[in-house]
Amino acid sequence: MNIPVSNPAPDSSFLREDMLGRGTIIVIDERNLVAECLARCVRTQRPRNRVMSYTSVLDCVTSAGDEHDEVLVLFSIGSNSASGEVFLDALEKLAESFPGTPIVVIADSEDATQILQSLDCGVRGYIPTSASMDVALEAMTLVEVGGTFIPASSLTSSRKSILNRPEGRAFALNETFTARQAAVIDALRQGKANKIIAYELNMRESTVKVHVRNIMKKLRAKNRTEVAYIANSHINASM
The missing domain is CATH 3.40.50.2300 (Response regulator)
Structure with missing residues (x-):
């Protein structure tokens, strides 16, 4: 399918x-x-x-x-x-x-x-x-x-990977994100593509890609989907 x-x-x-x-x-x-x-x-x-x-x-x-x-x-x-x-x-x-x-x-x-x-x-x-x-x-x-x-x-496959994530790999509260990275995370949560993020944040698309890679590294996420999932989980837990 x-x-x-x-x-x-x-x-x-x-x-x-x-x-x-x-x-x-x-x-x-x-x-x-x-x-x-x-x-x-x-x-x-x-x-x-x-x-x-x-x-x-x-x-x-x-x-x-x-x-x-x-x-x-x-x-x-x-x-x-x-x-x-x-x-x-x-x-x-x-x-x-x-x-x-x-x-x-x-x-x-x-x-x-x-x-x-x-x-x-x-x-x-x-x-x-x-x-x-x-x-x-x-x-x-x-x-x-x-x-x-x-x-x-x-x-x-992506959904199973996220659901099977160990609790220890949840959203890292101690990680520090720059204002730009936080804005990129918010855009990823909304499912926006790199080109749209670059346009809305007035930056180059190559810069957006660098931010995404750094965010994934900090959150130990495998892809953008996991970044959005982790960020949403943290926000929901803090509400």
């Missing part, structure tokens, strides 16, 4: 038939065979789209045409981490080369932390390789019309 974070318009079949199927879908995987197989599957199911496959982000951004008609980027990383510097650099290059084009990550891992970190970096969809092709295609459609997709298993 998988869950969309936001839903497309009610008649998604109409959208798929009438609005989709135009523009280029980019497939990237460093394994040539996987890249070609994935591109062929997408091409079969989305015959009206132009589907291009590449074995590296660098090759993609230097070889892609100048028409800028890309509607989706499928970034397949296999068992690689979606939180390392290499991944972050790749996302930055893709975002610069295809501004406004949604990026969907396809990965082996279903770790909640990795998925949430991907979303923090601007990824609009995260499809685990355990998903069926039908689910992957529906996820692509959802993202293309403006939604966000993550596997429901990641939410379940």
Whole structure:
């Protein structure tokens, strides 16, 4: 079972038939065979789209045409981490080369932390390789019309991790947060994205990411969800 974070318009079949199927879908995987197989599957199911496959982000951004008609980027990383510097650099290059084009990550891992970190970096969809092709295609459609997709298993995993937290790891009352960090925590409690936090607090998005990392370290939280949960628990307990 998988869950969309936001839903497309009610008649998604109409959208798929009438609005989709135009523009280029980019497939990237460093394994040539996987890249070609994935591109062929997408091409079969989305015959009206132009589907291009590449074995590296660098090759993609230097070889892609100048028409800028890309509607989706499928970034397949296999068992690689979606939180390392290499991944972050790749996302930055893709975002610069295809501004406004949604990026969907396809990965082996279903770790909640990795998925949430991907979303923090601007990824609009995260499809685990355990998903069926039908689910992957529906996820692509959802993202293309403006939604966000993550596997429901990641939410379940994150919830279990939070509920099983030892009492000793509860909100650290002795920790000192700066005014800026406190403001970021409040924004995280409201589920706001880094871009929104940066805009509202008048700071760079990169600065927000640094604050989030420091907050997670102080609270010994694995991800943003746990930060919000810990903060809310502390506030509720103090009321």
